[in-house]
Amino acid sequence: MSHSHETSSPENHGHENHGHENHVVERHCDVCVVGGSAAGLAAALQLGRQRRSVIVVDAGEPRNRPAAHTHGFLSRDGVSPAELLAVGREEVRGYGGEILSGRVTDVSRAGDGGFRVRLASGHAVVARRVLAATGLVDELPDIDGLAAHWGRDVIHCPFCHGYEVRDQRVVAIVTSAAGLHATGLFRQLTDRLTVVLHDLGEAEGAEAGALRASGVTVVRDTVSRVVSGPGGRVAAVELAGHGTVEADAVAVGPRFRARAEPFAALGLRPAAHPSGLGDFLETDATGQTAVPGLYAAGNVTDPGHQVLQAAADGSRVGAMISFSLAADDIAAAARLSGNQADWDHRYSGDQMWSGNPNGTLVNEVSGLAPGRVLDVGAGEGGDALWLAARGWTVTASDISRRALDRIGAEAGRRGLRVECRHADANAAGAFATGAFDLVSAQYASIPRTPDDRAVGNILNAVAPGGTLLVVGHDLEPMRAAGGDRAFDPDAYVRVDDFAAALDGSPAWDVELHEKRDRPAGAASGAHHVHDVVLRARRRAA
Secondary structure, eight states: OOOOSSOSSTTSOSTTGGGOTTOOOEEEEEEEEEOOSHHHHHHHHHHHHTTOOEEEEEOSOOTTTTOSOOOSOTTOTTOOHHHHHHHHHHHHHTTTOEEEEOOEEEEEEOTTSSEEEEETTSOEEEEEEEEEOOOEEEEOOSOBTTGGGBTTTEEOOHHHHSGGGTTSOEEEEEOSGGGGGGHHHHHHHOSOEEEEEETOOSOOHHHHHHHHHTTOEEEEEOEEEEEEOGGGOEEEEEESSSOEEEOSEEEEOOEEEEOOGGGGGGTOOOEEOTTSSBEEOOOOTTSBOSSTTEEEOGGGTOTTOOHHHHHHHHHHHHHHHHHHHHHHHHHTTOOOOHHHHHHHHHTTSSOOSOSOOOHHHHHHHTTSOOOEEEEETOTTOHHHHHHHHTTOEEEEEESOHHHHHHHHHHHHHHTOOEEEEEOOTTSTTOSOTTOEEEEEEESOOOBOOTTOHHHHHHHHTEEEEEEEEEEEEOOHHHHHHOOOOSSOGGGBOOHHHHHHHHTTOTTEEEEEEEEEEOOTTOOOOTTOOEEEEEEEEEOOO
């Protein structure tokens, strides 16, 4: 939960920014999930609820992205894929899980036996476990016009979208013997079904014969193109030898290819699927692949999964990864914090921040009499040391012991007294209740929790008559800018979370809650020019 002194975001270091606004960052976490669709998000949710630090890297290419609706998902039937994922992302972020937009190019072994996940942006994630939730690529038959309608009125799954074409003219293009499997389901959905055996050779097979005997029109021919009609919808299927067949929708069984390229350096190779229609990643009963510590879930392991089953599989494998991590920690007699490991790594190199106090802190406390102050997420101590030099009795807290070591060393060099407290703001009883005349949290990177525990811990630390000062970045320009950031700001406690907790409280007076320009001299990137500032006073008992 360390923070940046006069910087524009957690990934921008130093008062003057040191020219590193776009520098490469290496993150550390318990689990990196590659793929942010249903399976990946469900696994991340399970892991977040087990207090594991999770970073999801999402290239934004879910298998069902062309579809307008998701069906068969109990309690969410008919929701758009985009809406389903948006809700899932917010639930994961509510437990402090981060969703990074980006493409993973390579996954390799790290020196400690974990994994290094490299992103196309240059950023990297070092994780104890990796989950491949990369899904599949559908490879459609090379038929003119087919791809243009894919996911709308060219469909493949009678469970996902069959009901929506009920009683319509449906042409099922069958390109393999296995592709006949679903045609019987379409027969139940419509009595206007035509099955085209596309380049299947001479052997018709028992299934095709049974369909023909049941009254279904079965044509042996080659489909030359899908014809569009008014409004751009499917109007017909053109055959090489039998003219055209009018159609309102086309059903086709694509081949499928597992997205496994990022894991090739680990020796992971997809296996041929028993259907003969593509490949997939093999796993054991826990979801682990042949590479120890590398798991897989969702469509990449079972092409037949609908969204509901993919989510269920991700949830199950997320639980299995939790068991695996717990076993390692028990064997090591350790109770590790992925968040601490991340920040300790960041403080293992050169000085990160400028050493200057945050300008908003300087402006807001200038009229306060020195007393007891808690600096939450103190980082390298720019604020804490400035306050100590002005007569405050300072407690600097941070989740990183290395950061606190730096504060202690600099305080000793300057002859200042600062109490360094190693604390996780999300831990029960993180701070002494009612012990501080000023509690300051400047750009503190504290993972969110559904119960806002850190917010409560920080509020409870303010003494009656004391002041709370919380400063954060204005996130709207960051969200609008998009891009491949190394941090997800929506996974961290926000200033507005404090405002919501104080709203209507008889114990507090909110003196200001506003967006303002960054203080003069503060480093700011193109999208980080405003702060959100909240100052509140706890009423005296």
